[in-house]
């Protein structure tokens with residue numbers, strides 16, 4: 001279904017079709033290939049992270065974006081360089097697509113000195129202020145008020161940036177989410193709220209945790225328009241997000257988007273992801289794989305050839321390897337500097 | 348007596364109390380279908396059904412408040428926080444509501460809720476998941492705060508907690524779930540406000556709680572080889588505190604070291620030290636030594652994290668210094 005020429009209307013009822021927009025013809029070849037290689041990079045990077053976790057190079061909690069690549073790439077590619085991003089602990093892919101150096105991301109996961117949080121933060125707390133990647137946060141919903149605070153600051157200074165605030169389906173049930181949405185709407189704070197609905201918060205499915213299962217509706221009580229998009233289709237996500245990013249910028253009013261996606265793996269590396277969902281369900285989502293299907297589409301659309309796809313794969317693997325090499329080569333932080341950064345330092 | 352894990356001991360206490368009292372129910376994130384984030388409640392959904400083992404949304408303030416409300420009319424909720432760090436989200440319901448229901452209403456209402464929550468570092472869970480907030484809760488009159496170190500106490504204290512008429516913070520430690528120990532089957536309770544001498548000794552009193560008790564025992568074993576006879580005391584109950592047992596020990600040993608996993612300043616050890624100075628100053632031959640964590644939000648990197656948490660060696664070093672050895 002190609003709806004890219006049509007205006008995107010606001011979801012108003014439960015029958016909102018899962019958007020499948022995006023005619024390849026509307027995009028430059030380079031851009032399509034960029035979407036693809038970014039998704040593939042997230043996929044391969046995360047697969048390597050899983051391997052490194054099993055080899056005990058990475059510890060603690062570790063949550064992967066595998067399955068969610070179209071949502072990660074489609075949302076972030078719509079953001080301008082000056083815009084701000086806030087995420088949850090499931091943020092590796094977002095960091096990569098925001099161009100946080102992959103070596104610094106992997107080094108952080110290894111707990112090394114050259115990690116993007118200097119080894120202090122690990123998997124859940126990636127950060128890169130230079131790219132306005134304002135961090136991953138470990139308390140569900142905790143980042144949402146912070147993100148509206150940055151939107152407040154933008155408005156205070158009269159800037160025209162916006163904030164993209166990404167969180168999971170489970171996060172829409174905690175108080176911080178509701179308090180933040182109300183204020184964002186009340187004070188017209190330029191925030192694009194992105195809910196990555198992967199159907200589960202740990203082992204709890206959306207319908208077992210939320211009285212309202214159409215999550216895009218959750219902003220409506222605060223007068224925040226809601227949209228839902230097929231989060232397995234990078235073009236659908238990009239097209240909608242692009243339009244809404246500019247809408248938020250123009251109006252300085254918040255908007256809420258629900259991206260329907262899925263995580264193939266368990267909640268974290270500690271969860272096999274089995275006892276609360278069926279193999280068939282996982283399989284049915286794998287068939288909608290955002291990376292594989294987009295590759296096929298690009299080949300069928302003659303955007304690139306099978307050979308180009310192979311070259312892209314090789315390039316991505318080499319970049320992942322570079323990130324691992326960088327992380328390996330970086331030393332652990334100096335224990336003598338253990339208590340640096342507890343308080344702000346002049347740098 | 349059978350040897351079981353700390354996790355199994357907790358589960359046994361839950362099962363026994365739920366069998367005894369139909370008003371006892373469990374609520375929390377992932378306690379049911381997922382079988383518990385740390386598997387303490389494994390099997391309980393099958394055994395007791397959805398009415399008594401309730402999975403919640405991610406809404407700590409909401410479901411702890413809900414539990415406290417249910418307790419106000421006589422139900423006996425045992426609420427699980429996935430980690431105590433999420434208790435901060437619910438602090439208003441815990442400290443400003445549950446803790447004050449009895450007093451604020453002149454004793455006309457009560458709130459017998461138990462909040463079980465693991466904490467502690469050592470697993471690279473970083474700043475927002477690694478702390479144990481014992482002292483946050485212990486500061487609040489109206490709350491009782493207990494923290495078992497061994498399986499037998501885990502079972503005995505949890506049974507006591509569920510039967511108590513007051514809000515109880517039941518603080519577990521992530522690194523203890525797989526530890527094993529002998530646990531009496533069936534009816535076995537441990538009273539609140541009773542510290543336990545885990546190893547009798549004559550030369551120095553070494554006080555700790557939760558996982559640090561295991562480290563203190565290791566330090567004591569090491570010191571025994573050097574001819575130092577350490578008395579290891581496990582507080583078990585932080586509020587109320589068993590002052591008598593602590594003072595009696597210091598009167599005997601004349602030396603005292605306190606080891607706590609969390610930040611060294613303003614912690615449980617500060618309260619314990621002040622109390623001993625007040626009650627047993629004349630018996631001390633040396634200042635009390637406090638061993639605590641380095642005062643930083645827990646770092647992720649393994650070597651950094653290891654440097655934060657007190658080790659048995661560090662505790663032994665503090666004991667030697669106190670004895671002038």
Ligand SMILES: Cc1ncc(C[n+]2csc(CCOP(=O)(O)OP(=O)(O)O)c2C)c(N)n1
Pocket residue numbers: 088090138139140167168169170171172196198200201202267376405406407429433436
């Ligand atoms: C306040 C709080 N409660 C509980 C947790 C434990 N926890 C971590 S992630 C998670 C599930 C979150 O699900 P969702 O928001 O859907 O995000 P997803 O992991 O699916 O990306 C839970 C319960 C937490 N980190 N913070």
Ligand SMILES: [Mg+2]
Pocket residue numbers: 168169170196197198199200201202
């Ligand atoms: Mg989710």
